Amino acid sequence: MSDFRVPLADALDPLVLALDVGSTASRGGLYDAAGRPVLQHRHKVPHQFTTATDGTSTIDPDQVVAEVEEIVTALARPELTGRIAGVALDTFASSLVGVGPDGRALTPCFTYADSRCAAQVVALRAELDEREVQQRTGTRLHSSYLAARFRWLRETAPSTFAAVERWMSLGEYVHLRLLGTTAVGTSTAAWTGLLDRRTGAWDPGMLEVGGVGAEQLSEIRTPDRPLEAESRWPALRGARWFPVITDGLASNLGIGADDPSTVAVAAATSGAMRVLVSEVPDVLPPGLWCYRVDATRSLLGGALNDVGRAATWLEENVRLDGTDLGRVLTAEPDPGTPSVLPYFSGERSTGWAAGARALLAGVSAATTGPMLFRGTMEGVALSYARVAAQLQQVAGRTQRILASGRVTQDLPDWLQVLADALGAPVVPVTIKRSTLHGTALLALDTVAPGVERAPVDVGPTHQPVPARAAYYADRAARYEDLYRAVVAGG
Structure with a gap:
């Protein structure tokens, strides 16, 4: 690199x-x-x-x-x-x-x-x-x-x-x-x-x-x-x-997700999934936002309040006792893992339930701290998958998914969970401070328009494992059942 x-x-x-x-x-x-x-x-x-x-x-x-x-x-x-x-x-x-x-x-x-x-x-x-x-x-x-x-x-x-x-x-x-x-x-x-x-x-x-x-x-x-x-x-x-x-906007530009063919996954304290489109979409799905960003372009996507915040809550409040979190995240899925709706500070996309709070389901006396960690981070990945499904309705199936943010660097193995939940390859962008980078690039478009920009560094692609597709389909269905019963019905 x-x-x-x-x-x-x-x-x-x-x-x-x-x-x-x-x-x-x-x-x-x-x-x-x-x-x-x-x-x-x-x-x-x-x-x-x-x-x-x-x-x-x-x-x-x-x-x-x-x-x-x-x-x-x-x-x-x-x-x-x-x-x-x-x-x-x-x-x-x-x-x-x-x-x-x-x-x-x-x-x-x-x-x-x-x-x-x-x-x-x-x-x-x-x-x-x-x-x-x-x-x-x-x-x-x-x-x-x-x-x-x-x-x-x-x-x-x-x-x-x-x-x-x-x-x-x-x-x-x-x-x-x-x-x-x-x-x-x-x-x-x-x-x-x-x-x-x-x-x-x-x-x-x-x-x-x-x-x-x-x-x-x-x-x-x-x-x-x-x-x-x-x-x-x-x-x-x-x-x-x-x-x-x-x-x-800065995050998308900073990792190179600056055209309609590339989706950006941002995973920091909060998170988002966004695509920069060159036309104003006629009709928006109910779970997404569409922000005009300049005279011709719009940023289409959905936001999550709790990504890194969910991981931090786990690390501070769940007994993990020096657990190798990378091994927890790369292990084969376990049907006994709790199902978690990770709304520690409310929900934005896709249901916009501001008063929602986290829900832990399927917790038993046999549930361990690492199992709860895995379930919560699966829940975060499934929250992104809900946004991705609605993005596809407007932007179609994009060619590339780029991921960046503190969580992708602190918990790089979580990107495999994300790829499996999305059923699509995920490419990590490995530069630090990608948001700062994007902010600089936008100014450079005006003060240095003729200079070629250096490409950003990326890591190995995380490919979805086909054998895990059924597990995550079941997890997604459980997520929706819990959401309808507790969040939407509350």
Whole structure:
């Protein structure tokens, strides 16, 4: 395998500074014009969401501003003056910050996993034709989107809601604090659930539902339209700052899933399965979203709240006693393995049950910690398979499945479980920080359009084992039975 990274002395100008605000950390790195990470030019600041049993999932937006400021200061060194042509930022999707007239946050940043507006989701589903909303905006009515969150805030914190002058994503707020101006990238706007997926403008009907005006939201910009701003860092003088994009779009681009023939499987704290299509699909299956990402392309797929989060829960709460987890995941399937619906923080695709919680079935006195681990990770794989079935209805059977993310690196043997559950080959992308890489590539399309990009490194393909097909078909049927009985019927 080649070393994808490059020393600064060999880096091709212009350079791009890429920034990523994820669920567990803020990160930054320098990339050269070929899209290669520059050795010894990266920085990371860990963080975590504030969570509670009532569904709270927030982070302090000013803390994130300070993290990004630290990263930029560490990487935009004086000796790089004149070499950095662009600064690009992605964040986790579906974030919300209320900002006052002084440009300061009046609320915490509500993350995609904050499910306290579940009751408002139920109310909206009774008031609106959810199918029609999905076809118009590309999103279902769910706690991770903003219509229900706005209503929840209006009902539970009316004085704060009234005091907010502008509503913005976390990335927009970072730009506002660092640059004094902001705008929202098309993909970030789409992830709010408030964008008309066909016109690329704010949807008047959903704004009315949320009780906000278009003047309270930022200007929408496609990824190739930088902000008109200069920063205080001398090394970034003349560099163009690009509107914030979502980590989902960045992840697809970063692993090479940038056309309709390739599906991306992202497996980090949360997860997703996505394909970038060049046309706006006419009709969407009920379990998927479709986010407009620029003037011509849309990202079609489904998201899972709990992938790495499920693995972490197991490692922290189940007695595994130094078990070789790789052997557990590569072992032949065992019919005695518990069936698990892995909804530790609610469900997004395909059923959009925000209040769903994990379900463990088939647990007996003979069930061991490793068996529970295997069952949970099978459940995660089957959650992806449910998304894949609906993707195929729109995009057809794609030629390639690329997988990336922390879980694919920490638990590489899980990819065999995924291949068996999907009944399709899975190719791991082995570069690190693929989301950062994608964010850099999108900026390079504008600042270095004529430079050939370096291909990413991939590992050996995981082929599905035909003899396991019947086992996973049975597991999928059990999953659906449990889902209908407990989640859909609850």
